[in-house]
Amino acid sequence: xxxxxxxxxxxxxxxxxxxxxxxxxxxxxxxxxxxxxxxxxxxxxxxxxxxxxxxxxxxxxxxxxxxxxxxxxxxxxxxxxxxxxxxxxxxxxxxxxxxxxxxxxxxxxxxxxxxxxxxxxxxxxxxxxxxxxxxxxxxxxxxxxxxxxxxxxxxxxxxxxx
Amino acid sequence: xxxxxxxxxxxxxxxxxxxxxxxxxxxxxxxxxxxxxxxxxxxxxxxxxxxxxxxxxxxxxxxxxxxxxxxxxxxxxxxxxxxxxxxxxxxxxxxxxxxxxxxxxxxxxxxxxxxxxxxxxxxxxxxxxxxxxxxxxxxxxxxxxxxxxxxxxxxxxxxxxx
Numbered sequence: 001x002x003x004x005x006x007x008x009x010x011x012x013x014x015x016x017x018x019x020x021x022x023x024x025x026x027x028x029x030x031x032x033x034x035x036x037x038x039x040x041x042x043x044x045x046x047x048x049x050x051x052x053x054x055x056x057x058x059x060x061x062x063x064x065x066x067x068x069x070x071x072x073x074x075x076x077x078x079x080x081x082x083x084x085x086x087x088x089x090x091x092x093x094x095x096x097x098x099x100x101x102x103x104x105x106x107x108x109x110x111x112x113x114x115x116x117x118x119x120x121x122x123x124x125x126x127x128x129x130x131x132x133x134x135x136x137x138x139x140x141x142x143x144x145x146x147x148x149x150x151x152x153x154x155x156x157x158x159x160x161x162x
Numbered sequence: 163x164x165x166x167x168x169x170x171x172x173x174x175x176x177x178x179x180x181x182x183x184x185x186x187x188x189x190x191x192x193x194x195x196x197x198x199x200x201x202x203x204x205x206x207x208x209x210x211x212x213x214x215x216x217x218x219x220x221x222x223x224x225x226x227x228x229x230x231x232x233x234x235x236x237x238x239x240x241x242x243x244x245x246x247x248x249x250x251x252x253x254x255x256x257x258x259x260x261x262x263x264x265x266x267x268x269x270x271x272x273x274x275x276x277x278x279x280x281x282x283x284x285x286x287x288x289x290x291x292x293x294x295x296x297x298x299x300x301x302x303x304x305x306x307x308x309x310x311x312x313x314x315x316x317x318x319x320x321x322x323x324x
Contacts, residue, residue: 006309013186013189013191014186016182016185016186016192016195017179017182017183017185017186017187020178020179020182020183021179021182021183023178023179024175024176024178024179025179027175029175030178030197032197032198032199033178033195033196033197034195034196034197034310034311034312035192035194035195035196035312036194036247036249036309036310036311036312037194037310038308038309038310039297039301039305039308045309045310047309047311082250082275082276082283084248084250084275084285085198085248085311086246086247086248086287086311086314087198088244088246088314088315088316090316090319113244113246114244114316114318114319115319116319118319119319121244121316121318121319123246123287125248125285125287135201139201143201145316145317146200146201147168147198147200147207147209147314147315147316148196148198148199148200148207148314149196149198149209149247149248149311149312149314150196150197150198150311150312152248152250152309152310152311153250153309154250154252154276154283154307154309155307156276156283157252157276157277157278157280157281157283
């Protein structure tokens with residue numbers, strides 16, 4: 001099963017290497033990772049998407065908590081959360097397909113962040129399924145390049161408050 | 163100077179650990195990192211933001227190219243590119259500040275991805291400066307939590323085509 005785990009870490013030198021080393025050293029897979037700052041510049045936040053059975057996930061949690069740079073580990077699978085990622089997709093549609101490309105942009109509430117006579121660069125945000133859906137629609141029009149951030153997640157208040 | 167470096171790597175076990183180990187082992191700083199899939203599921207793409215003088219950046223490029231899992235290293239500093247990141251910001255404004263929070267959301271073309279009687283979760287995309295600007299404006303209203311993806315970048319065609 002796929003798990004999205006957030007790890008708050010001290011913003012210290014080599015901490016990414018220690019965390020990723022923990023995963024690779026024990027044979028745990030990292031599907032995607034995002035590392036960014038928090039409001040406190042002493043603390044960074046990592047969002048790691050990994051997969052494994054309950055026992056493996058429990059081990060990952062335990063081992064992460066043992067690292068001295070790790071402040072807090074949250075497995076989002078346990079509660080309601082919002083999960084999002086962003087992709088930049090550069091397409092080079094033939095002239096007869098440019099209108100179709102723009103329609104797809106509209107449908108997905110994506111935005112064009114760069115355009116040239118031969119290309120559009122499209123920015124889209126959403127969960128993994130939405131990103132995959134727009135990629136699948138744009139593919140026949142000619143995708144030149146794609147970059148995706150890792151996932152980030154935040155707990156949902158709307159449902160838990162009810 | 164800050165550099166945004168994209169690394170295409172074979173999607174092999176432990177590759178993140180090898181890349182981050184290269185940085186930490188040599189004392190190079192990683193400011194942010196995003197790792198995501200590409201169209202080819204054998205290949206992953208990392209966007210690393212690092213800083214250092216020309217000599218250090220040259221060393222980083224050389225060392226990365228020596229790793230067998232590394233397919234291609236691109237330093238975006240050398241040419242026109244679009245740089246973007248995404249943040250999810252959970253605010254808990256007092257009732258008299260909720261309208262102001264929504265105005266800020268509008269101004270930054272952000273979107274609300276979750277709301278509860280006491281909180282809004284705001285999704286915003288842009289370059290680092292834009293994210294910092296909205297964070298600075300929302301801070302006095304009460305930020306409860308923030309998660310940011312690392313930066314991603316893609317080469318700009320608009321200007322180079324001219």
